[in-house]
Amino acid sequence: MNRKYLGYLFEIAWILPSVAVPIAFMVAIVITAFAVGIAVPGDAGRVDPKALSTTAPFDQPGLRELAPGRYEAVVIAQLFNFSPGEIEIPAGSKVTFIVTSRDVIHGYKIEKSPINMMVIPGQISRMTTTFDTPGEYYIYCHEYCGAGHHLMVGKLIVTPAKTASTNR
């Protein structure tokens, strides 16, 4: 094998992985989006931050059971807490979080889950996920919001399923 041909092979050996890496990343996105069901937060409408107390659903923040195992959590983020601050659901529940802010930009991140949204005054953020593993999970504000940013922590409690979880 002559030297030039070897050099050519060498070059190909660099180029192919360089092409393969971005393709692998793209494939990973498609898989996370469609197979694993991880979605990015979407703009779910707008709301006047001054009128939260009179605008449904934010006039009654809290957890609502829509159907067995299907919940909707309406959350208002404000300086420096979440309302409600603690949410308790049985394992296996599918929860849709509908969140907005009363004042400045906040974050809504539930540890060990795909939920991570920027919470923007004037905008409603919405994400849905299923919680299978019982335990206590912190909810962090991850967008810097002022002097009490580090205090802005909530809690999600996933209790063991009510019935023996046979048909999840």
Add this chain to the structure above:
Amino acid sequence: MAIAERPAETVSLPRVNVRPGWAGWLSTTDHKRIGIMYLVSAFVFFLIGGIEALLMRIQLGTPDNTFLTPDVYNQMFTMHGTTMIFLGLMPLNVGLGNYMVPLMIGARDMAFPRLNALSIWLFIFGGLMLYVSFFVGGAPNVGWFAYAPLTQKQFSPTAGVDYWIVGIGLTGVASIAGALNFIVTILNMRAPGMTLNRMPLFVWMQLIVAFILIFAFPVLTVATIQLLFDRHFGTRFFLPNLGGDAVLWQHLFWFFGHPEVYILILPTMGIISEVLPTFSRKPIFGYAFVAYSGVAIGFLGFLVWAHHMFAVGLGPLANAFFGAASFLIAVPTGVKIFNWLATMWQGSLNLTTSMLYAISFIGMFVIGGISGITLASPPINVQQTDSYYVVAHMHYVLFGGAIQGIFAGIFYWFPKMTGRMLDERLGKWQFWLMLISFNLTFFPMHLSGNAGMPRRIYTYEADMGWGLWNLISTIGSLLLAVAFLIFLWNVLTSLRRGPIAPADPWDGATLEWAVSSPPPVYNFAVTPRVRSRRPLWDEKYPHLVNGSHEAPTARPRSPLHDGFEREIPAVMEPIHLPSPTYAPLIVSVGITILGFGIIYLGDFGLIAASAMLVGLLIMAAGIFSWVRISHIDSPHHAHHGV
């Protein structure tokens, strides 16, 4: 080197009209002095930013710590980010560019020397203004990104945000003026024979950065002026409860903020594209690819800003576009990395401190680049948004990349700028300590970030499980401080006792090594003629030109790239240098007083308005003297030639 000194007796050297002592620095229009002023002042700001980082690291070293108060902590991270980006990295790059670009292209000064002086003064005053805020009610505490509506008066009542707006505004004017200066200088003042495709790559990168700056910085300036009006004069651009839009600020800010990352990193890519060939004793591999991939990065850099906003909820189409565009940037960046590796391949490496920093740049920048590619993917990004993983990524790019690149440049050019060599033994101690402690500081942040630690939190509880990684980071940051102390010691002792630097200590290929160390005020007694990308190597090793290893019999003639051109007869024109003048300093003082007036106009109308008037009058006086001196200095003016 012969290029510069050959026919010195045949040209009239300029009457060097430099004022002695401090006055010489205050009135200077010499690009070399201005470059040194940039480097020194930026390094002072950089050290202050480093101290702020140390205070934060001490606060975060243990859980539930109360070393700082929450408010002071918030001021620290705001000022750390603002300082490092606007007052540290950017001006360090500008300083190296200011000193080296005219030398590298064979020019005697920047195209607009007085504008250059205005830039340095506005930069220094803008930086000082930011720091004045500490003494008048508190520094800005809204983060360097200053997301609306936290910046509104209702949530941030102190004048800190106003100081941030005006301070950044002044440095912004300085940067835009500087960028125009670089563009005109590089496009118009290259020595004969130095085509664009023969420019040193450092000059290429400075040119690209200048264009990025022209398009990116005005966006920030406009956004901050809108913010100023929101805070004081009743507009509602970013006020959601009055019908404004908080997300608009994020778009405007990141449309500037992402290209800014390339403003910081591209010049350092240029530096290592000079350092690697010199110390590998080989020409750069794939010159055109390195240059044009820089152009590609500069262009793509404007198409990716919303990858800072994946958690906003822009919708799948926007997220997909910005994710894909962010992936694309990895391509030209990868091209550069492979070209640098190929440059070193089979070279005879000379592992000086400068070279070690350049090699380490490649390694650390690749780590930062790979975590960047993972962050470009919207679903992954949404998990990492505002966690310490992002802090780790960003510091691998800007510390492992930009800072190490700047150190490569400082160790490379220090002999040229000061006439003294830096101590290599101390330099290597500094390098290894810095490399280890940098990784000790920032690598654990990947892990604490993946464990869920959000950014910008004042403290955390012990049961969150982030304690160990934070403790390691804090220990690393203290060691980093030691590395910087070694560097300071090295600079201070070498300036006094370092070995005298020869004109060309590293056997360089570019024109700055053709003149003495430090260069004379006029740089080149005779404008050099350039026949290739490596004018000095051509001169020193004529037998190696065009790959020939035999001693030349006759001068090779080839009009192709990198070949020789026909001899151009040297023209002995008189040397024309700008006179020293205080005009740019006076104008900057006026603008700064005007800025103080603007800050307080909303609260103390009459006093502030009179301060603005005083500022405008000083500025007008400065401009008047500016016009006068530029008339006297004009080459057509009779008695002041030479």
